[in-house]
Amino acid sequence: MDLYTFYAMAAVSLFGLAFGSFLNVCIYRLPRGLSVVKPRSACPKCGSEIAAYDNIPVLSWVFLRGRCRRCGTPITPRYAIVELTTALLFLACFVVFQPFIGLVIKFCIFSFLTLGLIFTDCENRLLPDKLTLTGALVGLALSVLPAFSPQLLDMFVGGPFSPSAHGAELLTAFDWGWRSFANSLLGALVGAGFIWGVGELYFRLRGMVGMGFGDVKLMAMIGAFLGVWSVLLTIFLGSVIGAVLGIAQFPLLWRKRVSSPSMMRRYPDKKERRREAYESAMRCLRLPFGTFLGIAALVTVFFGDAILRWYLGRF
Numbered sequence: 001m002d003l004y005t006f007y008a009m010a011a012v013s014l015f016g017l018a019f020g021s022f023l024n025v026c027i028y029r030l031p032r033g034l035s036v037v038k039p040r041s042a043c044p045k046c047g048s049e050i051a052a053y054d055n056i057p058v059l060s061w062v063f064l065r066g067r068c069r070r071c072g073t074p075i076t077p078r079y080a081i082v083e084l085t086t087a088l089l090f091l092a093c094f095v096v097f098q099p100f101i102g103l104v105i106k107f108c109i110f111s112f113l114t115l116g117l118i119f120t121d122c123e124n125r126l127l128p129d130k131l132t133l134t135g136a137l138v139g140l141a142l143s144v145l146p147a148f149s150p151q152l153l154d155m156f157v158g159g160p161f162s163p164s165a166h167g168a169e170l171l172t173a174f175d176w177g178w179r180s181f182a183n184s185l186l187g188a189l190v191g192a193g194f195i196w197g198v199g200e201l202y203f204r205l206r207g208m209v210g211m212g213f214g215d216v217k218l219m220a221m222i223g224a225f226l227g228v229w230s231v232l233l234t235i236f237l238g239s240v241i242g243a244v245l246g247i248a249q250f251p252l253l254w255r256k257r258v259s260s261p262s263m264m265r266r267y268p269d270k271k272e273r274r275r276e277a278y279e280s281a282m283r284c285l286r287l288p289f290g291t292f293l294g295i296a297a298l299v300t301v302f303f304g305d306a307i308l309r310w311y312l313g314r315f
Contacts, residue, residue, distance in 0.1 A: 012094045013087045016108075017057035020086030023116045024079050030128040031120060046071035057083040078119065086115060089298070096302055102147025107301055109138060110225045114294045117218060121290035127214030132221050136188055139224025143184035144177045187223030191231040192216045215290050222297045230300050233308065237296035238289070246287055 025036050041050045048070040054060050061080040068075060089111040097103040113135040121127050142148035196216045223231035257263055258274060267273035300307075 008098075009091060009094060012104075012108075013091050016087030016090030017083050019090070019108075019112055020083035021055065021057045023086055023112060024082050026116050026128075026131070027078075027082065027119050027123070030130055031124040031126045043068040043071060043073060045073040057087075078123075082115065082119060086112065089115065092302060100147070102145070106142050106148045106225070110135070110301065111298065113138075113221065114297050118291050118294035121214070121288040121294070125212075125286070125288055127212070127218050127290050129217065132214065132217035135221035136217070136224045139221060140181065140184050140188065143224070144181045146177075149177075149180040183227040184224050187226060187228040187231045188220040189223070190228050191219030191223030191235065194235055195219045212290075215293065218290050218293055222293070226297065226300060226304075229308065230304050233304055234293060234296045234300045237299055238293035241296060242287055242289055242292040245292070249287075 022036075025041065028034075029036050039049075041055065042048060043050065046068065048068070051069075054064065054069055058080045061075060061077070064075070066075050066077060067073065090108050093104050093107045093111060097107060113131050117127050117131050120131070195218075196213075199212075199215070219231065219235070222234055226234065257276075263273055263276065267276055
């Protein structure tokens, strides 16, 4: 590793820490309808403003031992986790996509938005429009710019998607720009449409909402950034992650319902109590599917090509 690369990686990591600190503000304030610009960050318990020396990413949380300096109220480790994870994601984008700085910037933006949505959905079961819809528009806009589109970039650097690689099929930059935009738009429509369709089908079959409209907007954003094939892979991986965690969580929830004193009083018959506990557990089993989709999207960004090649190679 040369000195330039080392300094560049250090700079990208520092930017990640700074953006991670701002992302914590978004995660806390957006679900509450608060401005992310003002006022300054303050302790939610005592209201005292957080000084600049107590607002250093990761380090401040460590030095303060996870507590407010003034009142001693515990501070969730989520702040340090988000800051550190954002820095690692920015660094991963630099390592994977350099020397194409446009792609580094594009997927840093995507990582920032997706990580914020992962934690917001996990904590509040909300996916704010200011992240999802804004992200979808940004993804569509970047798809027509050469520096931010892999297909357009390949055209200018002579990669496998360039017109010269296809013999007589000579396409202009304008043609490729529309193809890239169409892939982005189709990804947004397929991702959003699929999730909406599954949610609507679940509602028709069971008579209750199984998926919020925020998940639909989230998939529109993911599709706009990643395109149609990657959004399909994201849906598949997110479903697998959600199913595994749901299957692991359900027995614990069911057992808790069966052994609860209120359930035992209402249903003395063991068989009937188990059946009612099953129905109750099914109603209460609410998993943040947006969190799983976000995790799957980040996996797709860095490992999607390898996964698709492995899968297609099986045939």
